[in-house]
Amino acid sequence: MREKIKEQIDLLKAKGAHYVDARWYPREDSNFLFMWNGNLKENNASSQSGMGVRVLYNGAWGFSASSDLTNPNAIFDRAFDNARIAAERVTFPIRLAEKEAITGSFTSPNQVDPFTVGLDQKVAFLQKMDAALNQTGVIQRFGMLEFVRKQIIFLDSEGSEIEKNIIEVFASIHAVGIDKDGGMQRRKYSPGRTGPTRGWESINETDFLANAERIVSELNQVLVAEDAPNGKMSVILLNGIMFLQTHETIGHALELDRILGYELSFAGGSFVRLEDFGKLRYGSEKLTARANALEPNSPGSFGFDDDGVPAQDNLLIDKGILVGAITGRQMVEEANAKAKKQIFEGSSGANRATSFYRVPIERMTNINIDPGTDGSLEDIIANTKYGVVLDGDKSWSIGSNREQFHFACDIGWLVEDGQKKQVVKNPTYRGETLPFYNSLSAVGDESTWNVHYVENCGKGAPNQIMQLGHGVPVCRFDNVQVGE
Amino acid sequence: MSNQVIDLLQRLRQTALNKGLQALITYHEEDSYLMRFANSAISLNTNEHLISLDYIAFDGRKKVSYSMIADPTDFESMEKGLDILAEMLPHAQALSYDPTFPVYAKDVLDERAFDPALAALTNEERLAYFNTLAGSLESDDVKLSGIFSNGTTTTAQISTANEHVQYFRSTDAQVTAVLSSESLKWEVNAEQSAQKKSDLDAEGLHADLALLVKHYQEDEAVQLPVGKYTVVLGPAATAELGNIMTYYGMTGGALMQGYSFLKEEDQGKLLFSEKIHLVDDPREVEIYAQNADRFGLERKPFPLISEGRFQAFMWDQDSADEFGKTPTGHDVSHTSLVMDGGEKSVASLKDLLEMDRDEDILYVPYIHYMNVVNPTQGMVTGSSRFGALYLKKDGSVQVPYNVRLTQRFSDFFGERVQWMSKEQVAYNVSSSYGRRDPTALKVPRFICVKEIEISHSNPSY
Numbered sequence: 001m002r003e004k005i006k007e008q009i010d011l012l013k014a015k016g017a018h019y020v021d022a023r024w025y026p027r028e029d030s031n032f033l034f035m036w037n038g039n040l041k042e043n044n045a046s047s048q049s050g051m052g053v054r055v056l057y058n059g060a061w062g063f064s065a066s067s068d069l070t071n072p073n074a075i076f077d078r079a080f081d082n083a084r085i086a087a088e089r090v091t092f093p094i095r096l097a098e099k100e101a102i103t104g105s106f107t108s109p110n111q112v113d114p115f116t117v118g119l120d121q122k123v124a125f126l127q128k129m130d131a132a133l134n135q136t137g138v139i140q141r142f143g144m145l146e147f148v149r150k151q152i153i154f155l156d157s158e159g160s161e162i163e164k165n166i167i168e169v170f171a172s173i174h175a176v177g178i179d180k181d182g183g184m185q186r187r188k189y190s191p192g193r194t195g196p197t198r199g200w201e202s203i204n205e206t207d208f209l210a211n212a213e214r215i216v217s218e219l220n221q222v223l224v225a226e227d228a229p230n231g232k233m234s235v236i237l238l239n240g241i242m243f244l245q246t247h248e249t250i251g252h253a254l255e256l257d258r259i260l261g262y263e264l265s266f267a268g269g270s271f272v273r274l275e276d277f278g279k280l281r282y283g284s285e286k287l288t289a290r291a292n293a294l295e296p297n298s299p300g301s302f303g304f305d306d307d308g309v310p311a312q313d314n315l316l317i318d319k320g321i322l323v324g325a326i327t328g329r330q331m332v333e334e335a336n337a338k339a340k341k342q343i344f345e346g347s348s349g350a351n352r353a354t355s356f357y358r359v360p361i362e363r364m365t366n367i368n369i370d371p372g373t374d375g376s377l378e379d380i381i382a383n384t385k386y387g388v389v390l391d392g393d394k395s396w397s398i399g400s401n402r403e404q405f406h407f408a409c410d411i412g413w414l415v416e417d418g419q420k421k422q423v424v425k426n427p428t429y430r431g432e433t434l435p436f437y438n439s440l441s442a443v444g445d446e447s448t449w450n451v452h453y454v455e456n457c458g459k460g461a462p463n464q465i466m467q468l469g470h471g472v473p474v475c476r477f478d479n480v481q482v483g484e
Numbered sequence: 485m486s487n488q489v490i491d492l493l494q495r496l497r498q499t500a501l502n503k504g505l506q507a508l509i510t511y512h513e514e515d516s517y518l519m520r521f522a523n524s525a526i527s528l529n530t531n532e533h534l535i536s537l538d539y540i541a542f543d544g545r546k547k548v549s550y551s552m553i554a555d556p557t558d559f560e561s562m563e564k565g566l567d568i569l570a571e572m573l574p575h576a577q578a579l580s581y582d583p584t585f586p587v588y589a590k591d592v593l594d595e596r597a598f599d600p601a602l603a604a605l606t607n608e609e610r611l612a613y614f615n616t617l618a619g620s621l622e623s624d625d626v627k628l629s630g631i632f633s634n635g636t637t638t639t640a641q642i643s644t645a646n647e648h649v650q651y652f653r654s655t656d657a658q659v660t661a662v663l664s665s666e667s668l669k670w671e672v673n674a675e676q677s678a679q680k681k682s683d684l685d686a687e688g689l690h691a692d693l694a695l696l697v698k699h700y701q702e703d704e705a706v707q708l709p710v711g712k713y714t715v716v717l718g719p720a721a722t723a724e725l726g727n728i729m730t731y732y733g734m735t736g737g738a739l740m741q742g743y744s745f746l747k748e749e750d751q752g753k754l755l756f757s758e759k760i761h762l763v764d765d766p767r768e769v770e771i772y773a774q775n776a777d778r779f780g781l782e783r784k785p786f787p788l789i790s791e792g793r794f795q796a797f798m799w800d801q802d803s804a805d806e807f808g809k810t811p812t813g814h815d816v817s818h819t820s821l822v823m824d825g826g827e828k829s830v831a832s833l834k835d836l837l838e839m840d841r842d843e844d845i846l847y848v849p850y851i852h853y854m855n856v857v858n859p860t861q862g863m864v865t866g867s868s869r870f871g872a873l874y875l876k877k878d879g880s881v882q883v884p885y886n887v888r889l890t891q892r893f894s895d896f897f898g899e900r901v902q903w904m905s906k907e908q909v910a911y912n913v914s915s916s917y918g919r920r921d922p923t924a925l926k927v928p929r930f931i932c933v934k935e936i937e938i939s940h941s942n943p944s945y
Contacts, residue, residue, distance in 0.1 A: 038580065039577075039579050039580055039581075039806070040576060040579070041579075041802070042549070043547070043548045043576050043577075044548070044550065044551060045548075045549075045550050045568055045569075045572060046550065046551035046552060047551075047552045048552060048553035049553070049555070050534070050553060050555075060525070060529070061527070061528050061529065062530070063528060063529070063531075064530065064531050065530075065532045065533075066532070066533045067533075067534050067535055067553045067554060067556075068555050068556055069555055070557045078531060081607070082607065085526070085529055085607040085608065086519075086528070087526075088526070088611060089521075089524075089525050089526045089611065089614075090525050090526070091523055091524045092525065118575070119572060119575035119576075120575050123577050127577070139742060140741055140742055176741070176742050178742060182860065183858065183860040183861070184742040184743060184859055184860045260522075261522055261523050261627060261629065261664065262522040262523070262527055263522075264522065264629040264662050264664050264671060265520070265521070265630045265631055265660045265661075265662045265673070266631070266660070268853075269669065269671075271669075357534060357553075359528055394857075395858075396855055397854065397855040397857075397865045397867070397888075398853050399852070399853075399867050399886060399888075399942065400671070400852045400853070400867065400869045401669065401945075403942060404867070404888065404940060404942060406857070406865045406888060406890065408857045426858060428857060430888070430939075430940060432943075458917060461520050461631045461633070462518050462530070462633070462916040463915050463916040463917040464917070465917055484890060484939050
């Protein structure tokens with residue numbers, strides 16, 4: 001197949017294509033198990049294979065994909081035809097940033113391939129979790145396991161040939177109860193990624209059982225708690241909500257395709273403008289954020305993106321100042337041209353597609369916040385006059401330019417005069433992105449930092465789901481509107 | 485009906501029987517086309533032709549499934565999928581209830597929503613449509629974005645119980661056109677849902693866009709004070725609210741999981757405005773209705789809200805099996821929700837702008853990034869987007885910066901409803917995250933609701 005692909009790439013180049021690439025997925029397997037109140041409701045295996053072809057012709061993209069590989073020439077021809085019609089309406093001819101032609105491979109680090117683990121063992125794990133959650137106060141219990149294994153062969157007209165073999169493991173448990181006022185409440189647990197690998201071994205049964213006890217205990221406290229207060233106060237965001245805050249208001253806001261207006265008909269734009277790079281005070285000096293696709297244990301690390309650019313670790317925000325973005329080859333060229341200066345030195349290697357039948361777009365890698373110097377969670381609480389500690393991503397809604405947001409959390413703990421007090425229920429908070437990050441007053445140290453994965457980030461038209469990660473510490477923000 | 489598809493299903497059925505499997509086999513084929521615009525150019529032109537197969541095997545209380553995106557010429561791989569299913573089945577855990585195995589009583593053929601002309605739409609026609617709707621509205625500052633997505637979806641099902649086949653085919657199109665100011669960052673849009681080629685109306689979208697662009701370029705932009713407003717919802721806002729409300733509130737599964745804001749004893753109670761009638765109506769071809777569900781149940785009009793009274797929960801087969809309920813024909817990939825029109829003839833944005841008003845009105849055409857803050861209370865939040873207008877009592881119009889609304893479903897569709905348009909429109913809510921599944925609602929063109937709270941107001945675009 002590789003030779004056939006190379007032949008077709010050469011043929012389209014001869015026909016006038018400026019650039020051609022193909023992503024051939026010989027096989028992608030997944031396995032999903034979902035247990036609800038002891039019943040194994042989903043026990044699904046799936047597989048797919050196919051090819052997606054991208055053609056750049058006269059400054060415009062055409063793409064085609066099919067699961068029918070008996071005649072791969074047809075996919076190339078359709079992609080070329082699609083590019084030809086797209087070239088009839090071009091305002092800024094697409095150019096691609098320079099890159100090296102790479103022959104390479106990437107295998108995600110794992111000790112145990114989850115597809116070699118028997119179904120009995122996976123079901124037994126869920127049964128143990130179900131039993132652990134089956135306690136007083138819990139009316140609904142969920143356990144989920146998802147495994148993905150994919151092989152991707154990338155070839156392009158610039159001479160790159162890359163093979164990726166990636167395994168991902170996602171696991172979570174959830175407990176639901178009804179509070180004293182009749183409201184549904186929940187706590188959930190999905191482990192932070194602490195080890196060097198991301199295979200079946202990343203599911204630590206002992207850790208899950210301990211956390212099952214913890215979330216049931218916390219749920220029962222929520223069930224009898226009063227509502228969170230309403231008003232301006234400090235919020236201390238634990239990893240279970242800080243990852244999402246980072247995701248929604250740093251990650252998406254700094255995707256260069258959004259900044260350049262390529263997502264306006266669906267996901268939205270960004271409040272960030274090209275002239276902001278190097279100048280905009282995004283947050284307080286305590287905020288340093290980066291796109292680090294080199295974390296070993298996260299789905300946001302993939303070796304090479306779908307432009308064939310090596311994964312990287314790049315600063316986005318340096319001590320509060322905006323310095324970088326999440327970029328691919330096309331967008332950096334356009335941004336530099338529109339800004340009439342070189343903002344970006346090259347692609348940051350963040351152009352990814354969810355499957356063979358979708359085109360790559362700018363996606364988050366691991367959008368991390370560096371640990372700070374404000375000590376442990378206990379230290380931060382001890383230095384807080386009045387506020388609330390928040391955890392759990394119950395609900396999130398963000399403005400179309402990522403300029404403002406509203407989050408609801410699963411649980412809160414009041415903090416008064418440096419003391420962690422009682423649990424409160426139904427906590428929400430909202431704010432405007434820039435004032436919020438400029439109110440960042442404490443960043444926890446390494447002891448508070450871990451990588452939290454996101455398995456369902458949606459973006460793009462046609463829509464794409466992507467997996468990625470966020471390494472975040474505990475953070476405190478002051479003067480935040482809580483309630484509503 | 486495609487004989488090739490039927491033949492494939494019959495062959496797979498026989499293979500499953502030969503392997504001793506009791507199985508449901510589902511075929512899904514999509515032929516999808518999407519032309520995407522950004523910065524007044526075609527930013528992507530794509531098509532995908534994908535065939536998927538879903539197998540579910542049953543063995544008493546055990547149930548396992550296997551899905552594949554298949555090469556239609558590779559029967560060996562399809563057969564291997566059945567082998568994998570057979571390997572999984574002994575390791576499955578028995579359910580605590582008896583799952584229903586589908587036994588089709590007859591063949592079902594439903595191609596009412598298929599239009600050969602829309603299926604054959606060309607790249608040139610998609611581009612011409614967008615050129616027409618944009619007209620002369622673009623400039624150095626005002627840029628066109630959008631998508632023209634259309635396709636054909638074929639689904640077919642067979643079970644090993646007998647040779648009956650269910651076959652559905654539909655065509656759909658979803659158009660979103662956005663004009664935005666590069667310097668000021670405002671954005672307005674116009675959208676269209678189509679089931680057949682003759683539904684496409686580029687001139688109509690152009691007229692809506694021209695009107696909105698005129699207001700956004702000429703009228704004063706304002707930051708509205710937070711507080712309560714009389715709000716007119718456009719079809720996008722109404723459809724998204726209606727869709728989320730029924731998904732979270734009116735399914736048996738949501739009820740049993742504790743996510744619904746409704747309770748079993750709410751059936752028959754007056755919980756919404758008496759003006760609200762909401763029905764899942766499989767007769768509505770315009771919104772891609774299907775006449776049978778996956779378990780072979782004939783789908784009939786299913787009232788959810790009648791004169792403000794909540795009627796009943798929708799029960800899919802699995803939830804019905806588990807909780808001892810009667811399935812209601814809702815084992816479908818999408819419902820076909822229809823909200824009846826009201827008493828007032830307000831058929832267009834122009835009509836809305838020209839109608840007499842005795843109070844200030846905030847027009848919210850679209851609610852961006854809606855999410856459920858508190859499921860038990862039915863509370864949602866989201867922000868206005870894409871062409872909100874503030875219609876002043878004195879007849880003038882201002883352009884409000886985007887605002888956040890955090891309210892309950894019962895606030896939007898309860899006693900605060902003032903009036904509803906007689907005229908209805910189909911609004912396409914399809915996502916393309918997974919396989920193609922055309923989904924739309926038919927809703928009143930406008931719904932006016934008083935005392936809707938704005939909890940946050942942006943200081944700029």
